[in-house]
Amino acid sequence: MNNIWTIIKKELKRIFTDKRMLASLILPGVLIFVLYSLMGDFMTSSFVPNENYEYRIVAINEPESFSSIHNSENYNIKIEDDITDVDTAKSMLANNQIELIIVYEEDFENKLLGEIKPNVSIYYNSTSTESTEIYNYYLTAFSVISVNVTYNFYVNATEDDFDLATDEDTSAMLITMLVPFLLLVFLFSGCMAVSTESIAGEKERGTIATLLVTPVKRSNIALGKVISLAIASLVSSLSSFIGLILSIPKLMGEVESITLSMYNLLTYIEILILMIVMVLLFTVVLSIISTFAKSVKEASQYSLPVMVIVMMFAMTSMMGTGASNVTLLYLIPVYNIVQCMNAIFSLSFNVVNFLITIFSNIVYIGIGIYLLTRMFNSEKIMFNK
Amino acid sequence: MEEILVVKNLKKTFKLSKKQQKIEKTKSDIKVAVNDLSFSTYKGEIYGLLGPNGAGKTTTLRIISTLIKADEGDAFIDGVSVKNSPDIIRKKIGFLTSELKLEDFFTPNYLYDYFSELHGVEKHTAEKRKNELFKKFGIDKFKEVKIGELSTGMKQKISLVISLVHDPNFIIFDEPTNGLDVLTAKMVTDFLIDLKNQGKTIIISTHIFSLIEKVCDRVGIIINGKMICSDTLENLTADMSLEDKFFEIYKQEVGEENE
Ligand SMILES: Nc1ncnc2c1ncn2[C@@H]1O[C@H](COP(=O)(O)OP(=O)(O)O)[C@@H](O)[C@H]1O
Numbered sequence: 001m002n003n004i005w006t007i008i009k010k011e012l013k014r015i016f017t018d019k020r021m022l023a024s025l026i027l028p029g030v031l032i033f034v035l036y037s038l039m040g041d042f043m044t045s046s047f048v049p050n051e052n053y054e055y056r057i058v059a060i061n062e063p064e065s066f067s068s069i070h071n072s073e074n075y076n077i078k079i080e081d082d083i084t085d086v087d088t089a090k091s092m093l094a095n096n097q098i099e100l101i102i103v104y105e106e107d108f109e110n111k112l113l114g115e116i117k118p119n120v121s122i123y124y125n126s127t128s129t130e131s132t133e134i135y136n137y138y139l140t141a142f143s144v145i146s147v148n149v150t151y152n153f154y155v156n157a158t159e160d161d162f163d164l165a166t167d168e169d170t171s172a173m174l175i176t177m178l179v180p181f182l183l184l185v186f187l188f189s190g191c192m193a194v195s196t197e198s199i200a201g202e203k204e205r206g207t208i209a210t211l212l213v214t215p216v217k218r219s220n221i222a223l224g225k226v227i228s229l230a231i232a233s234l235v236s237s238l239s240s241f242i243g244l245i246l247s248i249p250k251l252m253g254e255v256e257s258i259t260l261s262m263y264n265l266l267t268y269i270e271i272l273i274l275m276i277v278m279v280l281l282f283t284v285v286l287s288i289i290s291t292f293a294k295s296v297k298e299a300s301q302y303s304l305p306v307m308v309i310v311m312m313f314a315m316t317s318m319m320g321t322g323a324s325n326v327t328l329l330y331l332i333p334v335y336n337i338v339q340c341m342n343a344i345f346s347l348s349f350n351v352v353n354f355l356i357t358i359f360s361n362i363v364y365i366g367i368g369i370y371l372l373t374r375m376f377n378s379e380k381i382m383f384n385k
Numbered sequence: 386m387e388e389i390l391v392v393k394n395l396k397k398t399f400k401l402s403k404k405q406q407k408i409e410k411t412k413s414d415i416k417v418a419v420n421d422l423s424f425s426t427y428k429g430e431i432y433g434l435l436g437p438n439g440a441g442k443t444t445t446l447r448i449i450s451t452l453i454k455a456d457e458g459d460a461f462i463d464g465v466s467v468k469n470s471p472d473i474i475r476k477k478i479g480f481l482t483s484e485l486k487l488e489d490f491f492t493p494n495y496l497y498d499y500f501s502e503l504h505g506v507e508k509h510t511a512e513k514r515k516n517e518l519f520k521k522f523g524i525d526k527f528k529e530v531k532i533g534e535l536s537t538g539m540k541q542k543i544s545l546v547i548s549l550v551h552d553p554n555f556i557i558f559d560e561p562t563n564g565l566d567v568l569t570a571k572m573v574t575d576f577l578i579d580l581k582n583q584g585k586t587i588i589i590s591t592h593i594f595s596l597i598e599k600v601c602d603r604v605g606i607i608i609n610g611k612m613i614c615s616d617t618l619e620n621l622t623a624d625m626s627l628e629d630k631f632f633e634i635y636k637q638e639v640g641e642e643n644e
């Protein structure tokens with residue numbers, strides 16, 4: 001028993017006095033906490049009314065006595081008076097040109113006093129955060145009236161479908177929320193698996209010296225490494241991509257109406273270009289880390305914090321808030337890729353942001369490769385103790 | 386006798402990390418690994434760098450192999466400066482460390498071709514040389530077997546062969562028998578003598594006296610980065626064994642420093 005305790009003590013000492021070991025132990029917890037709190041923040045923040053937003057509402061057959069329902073302290077509501085046709089309004093709602101349609105049954109006010117309760121129908125679009133928000137607000141408002149006042153009517157009691165989101169919209173929203181995140185995580189782990197082994201492995205095994213005494217230029221060795229790694233990572237990312245596209249319908253098993261019909265060949269090409277750029281950047285960064293590390297183990301430990309950052313950026317696609325419009329933000333690596341994917345998947349592609357993303361990343365990749373070749377020329381890094 | 390390698394006043398200092406300072410039990414963040422080191426080796430002989438761990442053997446051999454750069458001094462192989470023309474030097478030398486572990490995943494055949502190509506050996510010549518070397522060392526039968534499945538001895542043979550794909554005339558082996566079992570070590574010493582018989586010049590480093598006694602023509606004793614003496618094995622062992630001689634010198638050296 002004594003021996004066991006001696007061993008336990010020694011092992012614990014080893015683990016808890018090694019900063020890197022400790023970090024790799026604690027990071028997953030931190031990671032989960034951070035990610036979940038971010039998600040939580042998003043959930044709550046989405047229910048805070050946006051005071052600057054103008055909620056456009058079409059009210060049809062509205063009795064005078066009900067107009068006060070639009071007086072809200074929290075929401076800036078605009079009644080679109082000129083639209084009186086339900087079908088026109090519905091197609092506008094589907095296209096996010098308005099946020100809500102309220103349709104009162106014909107002769108609503110008189111029917112309130114009659115035997116049969118009249119209906120009020122409220123249509124919304126679930127792919128729009130604002131529409132969903134204001135829909136919930138009105139649902140509450142109407143139920144308050146129907147309870148407190150002696151009025152008696154039904155709200156959304158018919159068989160009608162009140163969510164006017166199209167299959168395309170719903171699909172686009174789900175894909176935007178899920179795909180960029182999963183894609184980035186897959187791409188990163190793919191790159192990590194190959195990059196850490198390739199260079200740090202050679203250092204660990206000592207074969208790097210055999211390689212460096214050949215007449216091959218060191219910058220070429222570095223390039224050879226990074227290019228082969230990039231190719232391997234690209235292949236793995238391509239397979240992730242295909243797997244993902246194929247599995248989207250299954251991923252969202254319960255949603256029968258999932259469709260990819262809103263995307264065309266161009267969408268896929270744009271996504272592929274972003275993926276290639278992303279993988280190259282990951283490969284270069286991970287190669288630099290791998291060159292710096294003395295062993296494969298050390299390389300994977302050093303890669304962990306980078307992975308956390310990547311995942312944080314990837315999380316921004318899950319916020320459902322749409323792609324950022326601030327052009328300067330498209331200079332931030334990884335984040336810009338996520339935002340571009342977000343824009344492409346949610347059908348709000350912006351050429352300028354896309355080009356800025358591609359070119360800024362190419363510049364970062366170039367700088368990274370330059371650094372890597374410099375590192376291969378540095379004996380301090382190649383033969384560090 | 387023709388001098389092949391001339392080492393002149395090499396000096397190399399390393400910056401020590403905090404962790405290394407603890408290991409080396411020193412407060413100074415600078416370590417002089419090689420200190421004003423000079424010696425020469427002659428054509429067709431085996432030269433042995435003898436010294437305890439941390440003496441600066443690996444550092445010296447790495448400088449000669451162009452892997453790291455000296456702070457001061459230079460080394461010349463066939464009159465070519467290691468400092469100024471590392472590219473030419475790399476074509477002339479074969480370099481191998483004992484700790485080398487080839488990637489398990491590959492076959493001897495593949496690795497041989499890979500390094501041949503990196504060394505720019507012409508295909509036909511490479512093929513011929515590969516067949517010769519593989520036959521001679523009994524690698525033939527295993528040339529398509531993955532390294533991971535081979536014995537330690539076979540792995541070591543393959544490492545040796547692979548460092549010689551370009552048929553260099555000057556060969557550098559850092560601790561060639563370190564960590565090897567007796568049979569593999571014997572194979573390596575035979576290999577060294579064989580290379581010498583082919584007219585190659587070889588420099589090895591070791592802390593093993595018997596290896597020096599078995600294969601070396603000339604010995605350099607290196608302690609704390611300094612070359613204490615460089616002479617023929619015959620001269621050094623004229624009145625006592627190599628081991629006794631070494632400790633006599635070692636006591637003088639380390640004693641002096643403590644005073
Ligand atoms: N890259 C390095 N960084 C810092 N110190 C080093 C480095 N390489 C060697 N040293 C130090 O230089 C000294 C000589 O090392 P080395 O040449 O490996 O000795 P040997 O091969 O004779 O055992 C040792 O104290 C070692 O710790």
Ligand SMILES: [Mg+2]
Nearest residue numbers: 442443444560
């Ligand atoms: Mg050594």
